[in-house]
Amino acid sequence: MKHFITASILTIVGLILFIFYDNGYLFHEQKITADEEQNGLKDQIIIHFSHVVAENTPKGLAAQKFSELVYEKTNGRVKVQVYPNGILYSDNDELEALKAGDVQMIAPSFTNMTNIVPQWKVLDLPFLFQDDDHIKRVFTGETGEQLLGYLNEREMKGLAFWSNGFKQMTSNSHPLIEPEDFAGETFRIMPGHVLKRQFYVLGAKPISTAFTEVFSSLEKQVVDGQENTISNIYSKGLYQYQPYLTLSNHGVLGYAVIVNQEFWNSLPQDIRPQIEDAMKESTLWNMEMSVQMNKTQLEELRKMENLHIYKLPADAKARWMERFKPLYREVEQETDPELITAIKEKAAQNSQN
Ligand code: LMR
Numbered sequence: 001m002k003h004f005i006t007a008s009i010l011t012i013v014g015l016i017l018f019i020f021y022d023n024g025y026l027f028h029e030q031k032i033t034a035d036e037e038q039n040g041l042k043d044q045i046i047i048h049f050s051h052v053v054a055e056n057t058p059k060g061l062a063a064q065k066f067s068e069l070v071y072e073k074t075n076g077r078v079k080v081q082v083y084p085n086g087i088l089y090s091d092n093d094e095l096e097a098l099k100a101g102d103v104q105m106i107a108p109s110f111t112n113m114t115n116i117v118p119q120w121k122v123l124d125l126p127f128l129f130q131d132d133d134h135i136k137r138v139f140t141g142e143t144g145e146q147l148l149g150y151l152n153e154r155e156m157k158g159l160a161f162w163s164n165g166f167k168q169m170t171s172n173s174h175p176l177i178e179p180e181d182f183a184g185e186t187f188r189i190m191p192g193h194v195l196k197r198q199f200y201v202l203g204a205k206p207i208s209t210a211f212t213e214v215f216s217s218l219e220k221q222v223v224d225g226q227e228n229t230i231s232n233i234y235s236k237g238l239y240q241y242q243p244y245l246t247l248s249n250h251g252v253l254g255y256a257v258i259v260n261q262e263f264w265n266s267l268p269q270d271i272r273p274q275i276e277d278a279m280k281e282s283t284l285w286n287m288e289m290s291v292q293m294n295k296t297q298l299e300e301l302r303k304m305e306n307l308h309i310y311k312l313p314a315d316a317k318a319r320w321m322e323r324f325k326p327l328y329r330e331v332e333q334e335t336d337p338e339l340i341t342a343i344k345e346k347a348a349q350n351s352q353n
Helices: 002-022 058-073 094-099 118-124 132-140 142-149 193-201 211-219 230-235 261-266 271-302 314-334 337-345
Strands: 045-050 078-083 156-171 186-189 205-208 225-229 244-260 308-311
Touching (some): 132 156, 132 271, 156 230, 193 314, 225 230, 244 314
Antiparallel strands (some): 156 225
């Protein structure tokens, strides 16, 4: 009798465990639920899309929007899995991961790519872009297309440029208004020749680090200051160690959305235009949203008691620009002067053009 009871208990426990396992409740296994529309689920194409910023940023949200649009336009045949915050790769190693096919899509800042695509240096020239419409016209127009085209020679497919708007200057010790305010200070930069030179001509010392390390290098005072957009300063809490912020709008932070070429070539013919459509739509959405987001988050920053915000006065801006003149000449020689002219020309046009 005793054996019978023990055997029955073991059978019941075993049965319960089996039911739990089969439903994916054990070992945190998650079952993909299939429905009628997902009959082809086993043929679903997954695009792993890695980036380094927070989800609540122009890049983070555009990646999410793109993912939704791709799913919709391909009727679920393609799923874009987004990995934010550098959880997979930092900005130092995402390009290698893309080339190796470990992820299929990344959106690095164009600065991070200037070693590979030297023509993109022009995009880092300080005060080249006048306003958000200017950025949009260049990024989504012929010049943007031409610039993206340089990736083809490097066996990568550029789908679009996204924007995070204008960069601002921050410091841990004093307001940055005159060029002399930069003298002797150390600044964190993205790895890029033009940004390095930009700080040298201001008399400062640039130190390049991955975005994933910026917060801790400010906290530990490895650097005195940095440049970034309002959305990155806000979403990563960089303002906590940088109580002086100058609204300088001196440079643009933009991203190239890049796909592994081999993967792109392997996609079915009918899928590619659907993905391109989704990219067009999410790019326009990104352009609008980045403007809004930087505005809203600036208002949030204005509420921070210990943060001092200054607007760069026009006469001081003229003095910064004077310092940057040799940098323009240098980049003109190193790249294509016509590219700079083409970008400048887009400043005056109506945004419909
Ligand atoms: C940075 O390194 O500051 C930016 O490139 C981060 C990003 O991707 O916005």
